[in-house]
Amino acid sequence: MDLTILLQVILQGLMLGAMYGLVSLGMTLIFVTTGLMNFAHGSFMAVAMYLALSLFTAFHFDPYVSVFITVPTLFIIGWILFRFVVRRLLEVHILMAAQVTLGMLWVIESVLSTIYGNNIQSVPTVIGSSKVYLGPLVVTGPYLVTFVVAAIVGVLLFLLLQKTDFGRSVRALMQDRKAAELMGIRVDRTQTAVFGLGLALLGLAGPLVVPMISVSPFVGLQFTLFAFMIMVFGGSSNLLGSVVGGLMFGLVDSLGRFFFTGNIASLIPFSALVLVLLLRPGGLLGEK
């Protein structure tokens, strides 16, 4: 009996972890192509979650339908912000670009809290109570959908990065920005597209997880930190690392919540981060 519950916890952790992996992959892609750490990354995920909430209250859209609106919306927001604000600052100093994302963080938090209030909210979905049985284990619908979508999008992203010209430009930038520029790669265009792509992934993840994880205006920074921890777990020099790191984060987090309660449980992933930093600073899949 106890073992079944434990397996159940592990399974749910892995399923949520897959989606965390995608969120982190967006952050890692932005980081390796521009060098920028986006402090508002998680806040944009909160924006996507609240968009799903608004679409639900206004039109009774299921979060899974809202995805088709939030993904392009977040892509456009990312494209505009990078093209007109972040890109110019990157040319001056990376620190200024990072500070501007802190400014965005405050703008987003303030706007969200003014519009939606400070309560914790969640969005229901029609498949919220449906269950799938895997032997002795039970998986609820939202977890399964999230996992399947994360897997499909993960494979598509892999193909995009491996097989297309865009993907080759991204990988070239990752290895050596100057050389890539000399080879005739349009660096600014690639960076803008990657920034949009990173935010589009949040537009996907936000509505998908909002039936399971509730949202409040000030939760963004914590999401940013989760994404960053996953990046460190996996190693930023390896894109596959984000996926492994995401699964590991989901596992550590859900096991922590299973064995401990309250603040101690919240401390578990952070302690794991410190351990990884001490033992393998390059990440689990990174170079030593």
Added chain:
Amino acid sequence: MKNSSRQSSSTLNYVLLGALIVALALLPFVLPSYPLHLAVLILLYVYLGQSYNISAGFAGCFGFLHPIFIGTGAYTSTLLFTKMGLTPWLGMLAGAVLAVILSLPITYVAIRAKLPRLSFALITMAFVFIAVYAADSFAVLGGGDRGVQIPFRPGLANFQFSSKIGFYYIMLAMTITLMVVCWQMLRSRMGLYFRAMADNEKASEAVGVNLVKYNLIAMGISAFFTALGGSFYAQFVGSLLPSTAISLELMIGVILFLAVGGFGTFWGPVVGVGLLMPIGEILRSRLPQFQTLHLLLYGLIVIVILSVLPHGIMGYITSKLDRNH
């Protein structure tokens, strides 16, 4: 050319400094009680901004450890006072020393990992979350989530005053001391190393600057002054909660003010805080139904100012002065 520019900016500094100190010393005779309260807060933000500027601006070690230093200072002086009756004047020194001791291993671990610059910022952010959860969980550390009340017994020895004027002059003295220390530091050899690291970490290492050593020194000095500010904050507010004593939000505020004023410039914190905080406070008192509107305004101002003047207001002015001479 270098010499004359340095001379002109140093004359400017002396004139600004003299005028500012005289004006600030006379201020309590003009201001009624509430604006004086605000004036203390503004000075505190300038002080915290300059303390942060030492490590993040001058030395280029951009991170979020400072909420932990503020919390260390606040909790050390408060607990020594409430539990053992030690005067906060000694308590704040103990807190500052403790903050320095805490800062060194954390900075060492984060720097030794050799992660890219901005990762340091996020690692330190993780440490802040750890500290908040820890202060929340352990009653010894923070009095738990119910917080600690400091009993009100006015008197110089207790670092408590029945009017804000006492707090005002202490904070003014602390800020001026810190400004003088920073001024001397920037003119010293160490200040030169700091600026080399901030400009280009790899190049400074190549010419022989010991990165680990000078990052630790910068962080240590910064931690010391920040913790003193934390103790002051606890005495001024009169109570402590883990979420307000160890606050990332407060730190992000300090960073954004500094960014507007000019990251790594001597006058950056003064200009940034002096410009933004009054605007935000007016907005908050005029439109009390929108409690977070001032955050929106700060955020937008930062985005606009940085887009136009990437090095902040003082960064722009100093580069203009250098070019003219």
